[in-house]
Amino acid sequence: MSQDIWFRIKIIVRRQLRVYSIHGIALPCYTQRIIIIIHDDRLTPPRMRYLTVAEAARLSSFPESTISFLETVPPEIASGYIARAFPVATLRHIYMRMCAHL
DSSP: OOHHHHHHHHHHHHHHTOEEESTTOOOOOOSSOOOOEEEETTSSSOEEEEOOHHHHHHHTTOOHHHHHHHTTSOHHHHHHHHHHSOOHHHHHHHHHHHHHTO
């Protein structure tokens, strides 16, 4: 295999090996798919799990109606929608600032 392919494999493996806490969440920016592992100590016994579509959508400040829709499509497609979307709260803030300057 070429060196470029090995470099891409290393990046994918590195990203998947990081585990984030549910307390004080600071998650990476996701641009294609949501492959985020979190340590959830609310479960019995505490264990690691993938971030759900609904959790990722809430972190991106999607409204509940949109989250309900995203839960009806396959997770791979829903995570792509979320990853490519501009956070709703950020977009709202930008529009409010633009309107204030008109």
